[in-house]
Amino acid sequence: MTKYKTLEEWLEELAKRESNGNYSAVNPFGYLGKYQMGEGALTDVGYYNGRSAGNHQEWRGKFLGKDGVFSKEDFLNNPHAQENAIKDYVKKQWQYLKSEKSHNYVGTKINDIDITPSGLLAAAHLTGYVQAGKYLRSNGKYVPKDGNGVSIEEYIKNFGGYDVAEITDPNYYSPRFPQTKEEKVDQILNKTSNMIQDVTKKVNPPTQTIPDNVINETPIQPPLSDEEWRKRLRRKRMGLW
Numbered sequence: 758m759t760k761y762k763t764l765e766e767w768l769e770e771l772a773k774r775e776s777n778g779n780y781s782a783v784n785p786f787g788y789l790g791k792y793q794m795g796e797g798a799l800t801d802v803g804y805y806n807g808r809s810a811g812n813h814q815e816w817r818g819k820f821l822g823k824d825g826v827f828s829k830e831d832f833l834n835n836p837h838a839q840e841n842a843i844k845d846y847v848k849k850q851w852q853y854l855k856s857e858k859s860h861n862y863v864g865t866k867i868n869d870i871d872i873t874p875s876g877l878l879a880a881a882h883l884t885g886y887v888q889a890g891k892y893l894r895s896n897g898k899y900v901p902k903d904g905n906g907v908s909i910e911e912y913i914k915n916f917g918g919y920d921v922a923e924i925t926d927p928n929y930y931s932p933r934f935p936q937t938k939e940e941k942v943d944q945i946l947n948k949t950s951n952m953i954q955d956v957t958k959k960v961n962p963p964t965q966t967i968p969d970n971v972i973n974e975t976p977i978q979p980p981l982s983d984e985e986w987r988k989r990l991r992r993k994r995m996g997l998w
Contacts, residue, residue, distance in 0.1 A: 767875050767919040768792075768843060771882065774915075781833045786904055787814030789832055792843045792882075802845040804832065812904050844924070850881040851925050857890035860925075868897040870914045874925045879916030880909045 769778070775793040776782035787809075788795050795814045799805035804826050807818015820827050824838035832838060854860055854877055862872045870876075872893070880889040888901040892909050901909050 762875075762919040764919065764921050764923050767879075767916060767921055768840075770916065771843075771879060780836050780839055783829075783833070786812055787816065789814075789829060790839045791836070792839065792846075794839075794842060794846065798846050799832075799842060801849050802842050804838070804842055847878050847882070847921075847924050850878055850886055853886040854878075854881055854889065857886060859886065859890045859893050862893045867893065868910060870897075870910060871917050872913065873917040873919075875919035875921045876913035876917035878921060878924065879912040883907060883912045884909050 772778045772791045776784075776791050778791060780791045782791065782793065783789055784793055786795075789799075796805060796808045796816065796818060800808060800818075803821065804823045805818055805820050807816075809815040809817070816829055820829075820831065824835060824841055826832045826835055826838050832842075851860075851874075859877055860874070863874055863877070865872050877889060880892070883903050884901045889909065891899050892901060897910070
């Protein structure tokens with residue numbers, strides 16, 4: 758059975774790349790924690806107020822106390838806050854990517870790289886959503902890099918194909934029902950011919966009834982199994998349909 762890569766696996770791979778999974782890491786530019794979050798990121802998600810000019814993070818602003826974080830040290834020593842912060846941040850990044858229309862590129866290829874939601878989120882984390890949008894609109898002619906010289910294409914490729922629908926799909930927690938139009942059609946087509954004829958006679962006047970041979974010759978499509986439905990949904994969420 759195919760093993761689909763999850764949001765949790767995406768986060769762990771991102772953390773491994775950013776800090777080797779170290780909650781207390783601080784890089785030479787001043788980015789903090791397991792996911793190397795900066796002032797702008799923590800301001801966006803309500804942990805901090807302030808931004809430094811340029812790439813170096815000076816942390817001269819104010820921590821706001823969210824999740825008990827009142828200082829850099831509090832943040833570095835609070836795994837719970839860091840996990841909450843990164844999930845809130847990538848949700849915000851997805852909204853920013855949508856504002857740039859970057860999500861419209863999902864399902865395409867640029868420089869032979871599949872463009873997927875998880876790849877775009879990683880790209881936005883690396884260089885920012887604006888740079889990610891410029892890359893997409895240039896069709897790969899403009900390839901931005903971060904302060905360490907890491908290419909945006911590397912992140913789009915290596916972090917592509919994860920199911921991050923919990924972040925990108927506003928209906929992720931909604932039940933499967935109501936069914937799609939296609940599923941409803943499948944259910945109707947799978948009724949017996951006698952039932953279809955009975956319904957037809959009730960809905961249409963006798964002079965407008967559909968000939969029996971047309972009804973009987975209509976191909977009946979088997980309904981999707983729950984397993985196949987989930988498989989197709991997961992591939993769509995991963996940007997691989």
